Amino acid sequence: MILPIVAYGDPVLKKVATDIEKNSPEVQQLIADMFETMYNASGVGLAAPQIGQSIRLFVIDGSPFADTDEDEEPDPKAVGMDGFKKVFINAQITKEEGDEWSFNEGCLSIPKIRELVYRNETIHITYRDENWELHSETFDGYKARIIQHEYDHIEGILFTDHLSVLKRKLLTKKLGIISKGELLVDYKMKFPAIRKGR
Ligand code: NI
Numbered sequence: 001m002i003l004p005i006v007a008y009g010d011p012v013l014k015k016v017a018t019d020i021e022k023n024s025p026e027v028q029q030l031i032a033d034m035f036e037t038m039y040n041a042s043g044v045g046l047a048a049p050q051i052g053q054s055i056r057l058f059v060i061d062g063s064p065f066a067d068t069d070e071d072e073e074p075d076p077k078a079v080g081m082d083g084f085k086k087v088f089i090n091a092q093i094t095k096e097e098g099d100e101w102s103f104n105e106g107c108l109s110i111p112k113i114r115e116l117v118y119r120n121e122t123i124h125i126t127y128r129d130e131n132w133e134l135h136s137e138t139f140d141g142y143k144a145r146i147i148q149h150e151y152d153h154i155e156g157i158l159f160t161d162h163l164s165v166l167k168r169k170l171l172t173k174k175l176g177i178i179s180k181g182e183l184l185v186d187y188k189m190k191f192p193a194i195r196k197g198r
Helices: 025-040 141-154 165-179
Strands: 045-047 057-061 085-107 110-128 134-140
Touching: 025 045, 025 057, 045 141, 057 141, 085 141, 110 141, 110 165, 134 141
Parallel strands: none
Antiparallel strands: 045 057, 057 085, 085 110, 110 134
């Protein structure tokens, strides 16, 4: 089932999400629904707060980042992106390291805005997968980038929080338009500041 994606301005996006206590058919259904919702919106990641649930769950499919152009120099950041589909439950990033690099990020909760965000190149993370198996892994390149963005969501952080005060000020009007739903988006959304009677 495709779920509405919560737009910028909803308080659920600013909350630190809580752990999921145990695996259940409900969790499995939610994972399936989140993948369906993410693919429908052409996203590469989706976190539970974005569908209104403040729990530590996010899903990722980084396949669109795979390097498919054989004529060009291979992009080292894109290694292994083809089929990089994963579920992260109760994730904790234990360490971030390496040089910071910038990438033009977007977010399904903040449609039609993209900005350069700086993040470390490598992360260490522990999490449970969809089979409730515990993992402790290291990721870099675009894998780390997508995980960092989605992990931020379960910590109540949006990519706009990483921007300079000036950059954010320049976006205020656009962000207000998003919160009020006064723009066309080609997937289902829930807007926090929508006016009654519209
Ligand atoms: Ni996002």
